[in-house]
Amino acid sequence: MNHFHGKTGCIFTEKAIKRNEHMPKSYWSWKLTFREGMAKIRTEFLEKGMVLGEEIHSQDGRSVMQSDLKLDEEKIELLHEVGKVYVEVKGVNEEEIDRLYQKGASEDDRKTINQLHTTQFSLCVDEDRYVQELKKISLRSLYIMRRL
Amino acid sequence: MSLDPPYKSADAVVTAVREIPSPYVPPDVLGQLLENMNSQIDQINALLRLDYATIIRIFAVANSVLHGNEEEVVKVNDAITNLGHGEIEKILDDARGEASFPNLPRKLFSLTAFWNHCVTVAVSAETIARFLHEKDTERYFLCGLLHDIGRLLMLTAMPRLYAISMLEGRYKVRSLQSQELRIFGYDHTEVGVEAIRYWNLPSFLEEPIEHHHSPTDSHQQVSLTVVTHLADAMAHALHLGQSGEIMMPKIYSHQIQELGIQPAHLHELAVETVTAVSPLLIRNYSSIDENQVR
Numbered sequence: 001m002n003h004f005h006g007k008t009g010c011i012f013t014e015k016a017i018k019r020n021e022h023m024p025k026s027y028w029s030w031k032l033t034f035r036e037g038m039a040k041i042r043t044e045f046l047e048k049g050m051v052l053g054e055e056i057h058s059q060d061g062r063s064v065m066q067s068d069l070k071l072d073e074e075k076i077e078l079l080h081e082v083g084k085v086y087v088e089v090k091g092v093n094e095e096e097i098d099r100l101y102q103k104g105a106s107e108d109d110r111k112t113i114n115q116l117h118t119t120q121f122s123l124c125v126d127e128d129r130y131v132q133e134l135k136k137i138s139l140r141s142l143y144i145m146r147r148l
Numbered sequence: 149m150s151l152d153p154p155y156k157s158a159d160a161v162v163t164a165v166r167e168i169p170s171p172y173v174p175p176d177v178l179g180q181l182l183e184n185m186n187s188q189i190d191q192i193n194a195l196l197r198l199d200y201a202t203i204i205r206i207f208a209v210a211n212s213v214l215h216g217n218e219e220e221v222v223k224v225n226d227a228i229t230n231l232g233h234g235e236i237e238k239i240l241d242d243a244r245g246e247a248s249f250p251n252l253p254r255k256l257f258s259l260t261a262f263w264n265h266c267v268t269v270a271v272s273a274e275t276i277a278r279f280l281h282e283k284d285t286e287r288y289f290l291c292g293l294l295h296d297i298g299r300l301l302m303l304t305a306m307p308r309l310y311a312i313s314m315l316e317g318r319y320k321v322r323s324l325q326s327q328e329l330r331i332f333g334y335d336h337t338e339v340g341v342e343a344i345r346y347w348n349l350p351s352f353l354e355e356p357i358e359h360h361h362s363p364t365d366s367h368q369q370v371s372l373t374v375v376t377h378l379a380d381a382m383a384h385a386l387h388l389g390q391s392g393e394i395m396m397p398k399i400y401s402h403q404i405q406e407l408g409i410q411p412a413h414l415h416e417l418a419v420e421t422v423t424a425v426s427p428l429l430i431r432n433y434s435s436i437d438e439n440q441v442r
């Protein structure tokens with residue numbers, strides 16, 4: 001299945017995808033998820049009450065869902081069926097995306113990630129603001145890569 | 149097994165390793181570019197400079213007595229021009245398949261992961277240099293690319309002993325650098341700087357390679373050294389590639405701040421680094437491996 005179909009609401013064109021087709025999927029996720037001002041969320045992390053930020057199209061180009069709709073269970077199910085991995089939602093900041101990634105991880109993944117993260121920073125000074133930022137980046141990377 | 153290292157000094161390690169192992173296979177397009185006399189030198193540079201082993205060979209030959217350059221060659225483009233396409237092709241041919249690397253447990257060390265780490269630090273250093281409006285960003289790239297070359301030499305020369313030092317470090321939660329000093333009496337930064345001198349590589353590389361874990365000791369190339377230090381930390385945080393070290397190195401915040409980089413800038417630099425480095429990495433490698441967990 002092509003996860004990047006649709007003419008609108010998709011950051012990268014088919015051409016761009018082909019040009020970088022050797023790129024591991026996890027790095028795409030980094031770009032898609034954390035590019036400033038582009039809140040893209042995997043459909044598996046969608047929650048009731050979120051507001052859709054883009055118009056969703058099916059593979060043949062038909063409009064499936066208008067933007068600005070508040071998501072309920074039925075609409076989330078429909079987005080799953082469309083097969084688009086990333087959708088844009090309004091009003092969700094990066095911390096919220098982090099929370100969704102962490103929520104979507106299994107207990108085993110969470111345990112592994114926490115162990116890796118604790119060990120990685122065990123020689124650093126916790127109060128240092130640079131270390132705090134690097135910790136955030138590291139934890140985010142671990143969750144994204146683990147998920148994909 | 150005795151823990152007595154066979155090489156008692158950093159320079160002995162450098163002279164013991166005859167070929168630098170690398171997993172990089174130059175793309176076919178590079179051969180085509182080299183055959184075509186009208187090729188843009190920047191295109192050749194962009195492909196050549198990704199591989200630490202190729203860069204070392206090119207600078208070593210360009211700065212050798214045989215080429216008789218009065219001035220040190222410090223730019224990749226100048227080295228390519230100096231050597232000519234034919235010589236570059238010969239260097240690439242010679243490099244193919246010559247260097248062997250010991251088969252270490254993947255959970256301890258992967259040559260592909262090491263290569264990815266080097267490229268990530270190089271790209272991150274160049275990204276930070278651009279952010280700081282530095283003019284010669286290639287120098288930053290090269291410092292990042294070669295910052296851990298001493299570790300690769302130690303691993304190549306003494307694989308079993310180095311693997312033991314890695315294992316012990318992971319169980320006792322020690323940095324790999326402190327393990328190196330404890331077991332070998334010297335560390336990868338000392339081996340790295342000795343190698344730079346032995347191979348006649350550009351001298352601006354010396355301080356950043358010697359002090360990327362101790363930037364306060366840098367006096368001549370402070371910006372290059374601090375940026376290499378931060379780029380290394382960034383690559384560790386992004387988990388793109390692996391140098392063998394699973395600990396985040398000690399962060400020298402004051403030196404980073406003095407360059408004009410604030411903590412809030414790190415996220416932006418991380419995204420820029422990921423975007424730029426992603427197409428360059430050797431695929432099919434995940435640095436997140438549960439085997440790394442103690």
